[in-house]
Each structure stands twice: as structure tokens, then as C-alpha cells.
Amino acid sequence: MDKFIVIGGIPLKGEISVRAAKNALLPCLAASLLTSEKIIFERTSLLVDIFSMISLLEHLGVKIEGKVGESITLKADEVSSLVAPYDLVRKMRASVLVLGPLLARFKKAKVSLPGGCAIGARPVDQHIKGLKALGAEIDYEEGYIVAKCDELKGGDIFFDKVTVGGTQNILMASVLAKGRTTIANAAREPEVVDLGNLLKKMGAKIEGLGTDRIVVEGVDELKGGVHNPIPDRIECGTFLAAAAATKGKIKVKDCNPIHLEAFLMKLEEMGYEVVSNENSIFLNGEKEVNSVDITTSPYPGFPTDLQAQFVALLTQAVGTATVREEIFETRFMHIPELQRLGADIKLEGNAAVVKGKTSLKGAPVMASDLRASASLVIAGLVAKGKTIINRIYHLDRGYEKFEERLQSLGARIERIK
Ligand code: UD1
Secondary structure, three states: OOEEEEEOOOOOEEEEEOOEOHHHHHHHHHHHHHOOOEEEEOOOOOOHHHHHHHHHHHHHOOEEEEOEOEOEEEEOOOOOOOEEOHHHHOOOHHHHHHHHHHHHHHOEEEEEOOOOEOOEOOOOHHHHHHHHHOOOEEEEEOOEEEEEOOOOEOOEEEOOOOOHHHHHHHHHHHOOOEOEEEEEOOOOOHHHHHHHHHHHHOOOEEEOOOOOEEEEEOOOOOOOEEEOOOEOHHHHHHHHHHHHHOOOEEEEEOOOHHHHHHHHHHHHHHOOEEEEOOOEEEEEOOOOOEOOOEEEOOOOOEOHHHHHHHHHHHOOOEEEEEEEOOOOOOOOOHHHHHHHOOOEEEEEOOEEEEEEOOOOEOOEEEOOOHHHHHHHHHHHHHOEOEEEEEOOHHHHOOOOOHHHHHHOOOOEEEEEO
């Protein structure tokens, strides 16, 4: 298993570009199942999660040309299986996103239940509730969701909880359903909007993207399209947090600052100098800064996917901060590892109380999930001496060539095979 060796204490400096958003690409790739025509992605990112989705789509019979990391073309004109097997789904929960499109186009689908993961139980009850509202019959057999219908019909759906994947699955199911679908309490995340924009290019009729009420008028069929996914706001935020924590100075390019407003405003509240332009963000982290409290919430609130990285940053701010995690139950696996590096953090239910400023010292630590890994890298970049981060395969799921790109900003980080 690969690990990182990080020698901390060097401020990050320079310029870095953001890649295509993993969480936008995943549903958009699944949307290729909705048409027999070609869908071209002008750019993709070289991530394990993207390979996982590609493997699943290939298993279903989708033809894929091009290289992951560059432009790729998908064509689902000869879908040969309607089953998403356990072995492929367990690797990545987002595999459940093939359920909506398969059911909409082929009236049948069998998708393994994703099960739990390190950050909580993560049920799919809202996806199922939505599909049932569109007329699907759902059974469970040996760990699989078995869905069928004569045809999907438009319906009214109210999500009991804001769900990104649920909204995306129902959006993909409803575009080919007969009649009008209303999704209330819909997720407003940019990744939902990006999927909606691709579906619109394919001929779908959708209104209200980016609001909590999406209305879809079903069409008989969809055509192909060309798509350039949005930049990865979480990757962008991770680089900014790393630069801020190391008292560096960086410019992140090819990003969309509007997608990161809550995060950027917190950085400014702390006292960082942040200058945003249309598609770049400059951050100067040289000054001493103060702590701020954060609470994660659905977009446009503070993203849960940046909570772990922000906790690492807060260890370097003066004062006490309370970090509340409101989206996932057990998303504090990074805390005991940060404590090993000397962080002063106490867990109180779904809140972490971070006291700063602490002087971190290198130690061996263990990555537990994707964003927790990024948090440990940030702490390692700050800590005096050597930090060894084990199990970085989590990190490769969502950050492309992370160590090489950090090296380009001056970081001393190395991958050991
Ligand atoms: C997506 C992101 C993930 C991010 C999360 C929240 C992808 C591939 N992943 O995950 O990085 O952390 O949004 O921003 O885009 N829930 C239910 N029932 C459901 C569905 C969800 O109770 O049917 C709960 C979840 O357990 C969680 C909350 O709702 O507590 C939000 O989950 P959701 O927005 O669905 O997350 P994902 O789409 O899985």
C-alpha cells in the first residue's frame, strides 16, 4: 500500500490549476446511459473513482473511447447488462447513480445496495422514495435493489433530507418519465446543476436548477452532447487550506470562486487575504489569523467535504473554534490522527472543539477516508519533522497526482510504493 512521507514547515507558494470536479463527472458519466448517442467529455480527471465508474459502465456495455484524464467519449447504444454488481458498487457508493438512468431507459435495473462507509451509514432511502413516486416497483433481493416499471410517470417528490445523489438519481430518472416531475427540497449543489446542464444539452426539459425546487417535463428520448465539467471546488478549497495552514501564498487557477463562497468567507473572517477573480483565487497566508466556528450544511453552506481540511487549518489559528458536522454522523475520523501530531482537539458529539495555535510535530498517521487523508496531508505540511501518512489509496480516489502538484508549490512530499 502506498504511503506519503511529508517533511513539514515549508510555506506553499506558486500557482496551481484545478481539475474537473469528481462529483460532477460521476453523475454525468452515468447520464450517458440515457441515450444511444455519443456523449463527449472535453476533459476528465485521472482519479480512481472515475476509473471505478468507467469500469461499471463498461460492465453494463457502454463503449468508451479516449483516455481518462483527457477527453473521453461514451456511447451506450448496446447496453448488455442491467446489473450493477456488488464488487463494483462496494468500491464506490456513487455507483448507485446508474439506477435512475437504467430504469428510465430500460425499465429495469438491479443495483447492489452500497452499504456503509467510514463516514456513516449513508442510506439510499430517499433515492428509493423518489423512484417509487415516479411509479417504479422496488424489491430487495440478496443485497440488491431490484427496480422495474412499465414506464416511469412524472410525480411529486419531497426529499426528507437534502441529498445530492438522491436529487441526481431522480433527475436522471425523471427526464425520460411521462409528464411533469417536481423535486422539492432538492439539492442546490453546483454538481447537481452541472448534471442538469448536461441533461439539458441532451434535450431534457428542466427548470429550477440551483434552487430547492426542480421541475422536469419528461421527453421521449435524449440525444448526445458535448460537456466540459465544472472545476472541482473541493480540490480548490484543499489547496487553499494547505497554503493558508503553511503560511504560504498561492493563486489557484481554473476554478469557480462562486462555488466556494462559504469557505472563502470563513478564510476572510479568520483574517486571510483572499482575492477572487472570475476563475482564480489568490490567497496570502503570511499573517497571524484567528479561529472561526463552522457548521457544515448543504450548498450554499459550508461543505462537509472541506470540514476535515478546515480542522487541520484551525490548529494554526489563534483561539478556540467549534466545528459542527451536520451532514454525516461519523465524519471525525481525522481527529485522533491529528491529535497524534499534537493538535488540541476535543470531540463533543457532532462537534469538534479545536484550540490553537498548536505547534504540530511529525508522526506516523493513518488515512481513513478521502477528505480525512487531505486533512492529514495539510497537517503534515505544517508539522515539524517527518509525517508518514499510511493508506493514501483513499486520497487517490479524489485528488489527481496530489503529491506532484503539491511539490510544484514547494512542498516536500513523496510517495513511497
Ligand atoms: C455527495 C458527495 C459527497 C458529499 C455529499 C454531501 C458525490 C459522489 N459525493 O454524496 O462527497 O460529502 O454529497 O455534500 O457527489 N441520506 C439519506 N438518505 C438518502 C440519501 C442520503 O439519509 O437516500 C443522507 C446521508 O446519509 C447524508 C446526507 O443525507 O447524511 C447527505 O447525503 P447525500 O447528499 O446524498 O450525499 P451523497 O450524494 O452520497
